[in-house]
Every structure is written in C-alpha cells, then in structure tokens.
Amino acid sequence: MRLLLFDIDGTLVNTGGAGVESLKMTVRNRFRTEDDLRDIEIAGKTDRAIIRDILCKYQVDPTEENITSFAREYIDGLPLCLSRTRGRVLPGIQQVLERLKPQPHIVLALLTGNLQEGARLKLQHYGLWDFFEFGAFADDHYDRNQLGAFARKRAQLKHGHDFDAADIDVIGDTNHDIACGKAFGARTIAVATGSWSRERLQGCAPDFWFDDFSDADDVIEKLGW
Numbered sequence: 001m002r003l004l005l006f007d008i009d010g011t012l013v014n015t016g017g018a019g020v021e022s023l024k025m026t027v028r029n030r031f032r033t034e035d036d037l038r039d040i041e042i043a044g045k046t047d048r049a050i051i052r053d054i055l056c057k058y059q060v061d062p063t064e065e066n067i068t069s070f071a072r073e074y075i076d077g078l079p080l081c082l083s084r085t086r087g088r089v090l091p092g093i094q095q096v097l098e099r100l101k102p103q104p105h106i107v108l109a110l111l112t113g114n115l116q117e118g119a120r121l122k123l124q125h126y127g128l129w130d131f132f133e134f135g136a137f138a139d140d141h142y143d144r145n146q147l148g149a150f151a152r153k154r155a156q157l158k159h160g161h162d163f164d165a166a167d168i169d170v171i172g173d174t175n176h177d178i179a180c181g182k183a184f185g186a187r188t189i190a191v192a193t194g195s196w197s198r199e200r201l202q203g204c205a206p207d208f209w210f211d212d213f214s215d216a217d218d219v220i221e222k223l224g225w
Helices: 018-031 047-057 064-084 093-100 116-125 144-159 175-183 198-202 216-223
Strands: 002-006 106-111 168-172 187-191 208-210
Touching (some): 018 047, 144 168, 144 175, 175 187, 198 208
Parallel strands (some): 002 168
16 A cells, blocks of 8 residues: 655645735734735645744734634635636646545555644635545644655554655645654655745655656556556
C-alpha cells in the first residue's frame, strides 16, 4: 500500500486568497486596523503558527485560549471569503484524484497547515473533500514538521498496515512541504502551482518536481502510483 499526503493551498486548490482575507478580516475586527499581513509568513506555515505570529505582532500573549479564540473567528469568516474570491481547482488535480481513488493500494489523505475545519470548508467548496480518508492538520501541532507522525499513525489505525516511510509520499508546493516530508523520511513531490517557483523548489531537493499535474497520466506513471 502507498500513502499519499496532499497539501491543500497551492497544491490542490487556489482559493484566490480566501484564507488570507479571513485572517485580515479577523485582525480588522479584533484590532480595529487594516493590515495586509505582508510581514507575516503564511505560505506553507500552519494556521496555528500564523495566528501565533499575528498575536505576537499585536503584543497579545499567544496562549492556547487566545490562539483558539482567534482561530474560531477566522474559521467563522472563511465561508464568506470563499464565496467572494475567485479560486479554482489546480490543473490536473481532479483527474489525478479520480484515477487514484478507486485503487485499492492507494490511500489518499491530507497533510496540511490548515485547521481541520478550514480544510473541510475549502475542499468542500471545490468538491474535493470526499476524496480524502483522513489527515493531519494544524490542530495536531503548530510545527508542520511534526504532522507526518500524526498522519502515519492514523493511516496505521485505519488500515491495519504499518506504512514504512518509503511507502509515503508528501505532495506540496513550498519548502515547508518538502522539509516536512524529509523530516520523517517520506518521498517528497513538489509542484510549482503555488507561490514558490520551480527553481526555488528544485533548490530544496525534492525527490520529484512538476510544473503542474495537468498531464495526469504522466504524473501517475512517473510516480508509480
């Protein structure tokens, strides 16, 4: 069996910045200021880490209570932002998932910096949520490099199969995705459909890289899926 762990933003979908808009809206409501958040690293980071950075910027103690409160308001605003932004499923993703979902040796799951509820809202909005059996999310840990262990454990519990690191792929569009996969010995697959260019991704030494997944047959063949 092979476990495929997909990132969401910039890998499966481009939400048109809906997540950032909801963060900005939450900042506006809480701190009564307009903030473009350009000084906050967002791509590839977990929502919990992003919220910690925002709270620290506004000199609010990033306690569990404060992070949870901010996160709840962010999640509450996300459906409105998804409805307002012009996003899309990224090239070839629908076709790749449709091809892989019926395969008995393939397990499709998520490894994402999104909070679980945010992941559900985003992927349901674009009709992709039901492709995935489970995931590892920002709820599990603020450090993305810790999420692989959560995903692997859930795969073992669900399938009764001990997934070796060599049997796991991490698919994403930033250096954080590649680093996360390498942290637990998984095969890393980079796709340049997010904010990171092909050249920057290649510099992170992923095992495979693609400009996009538009040629679904080629992707599946090259990766042995």
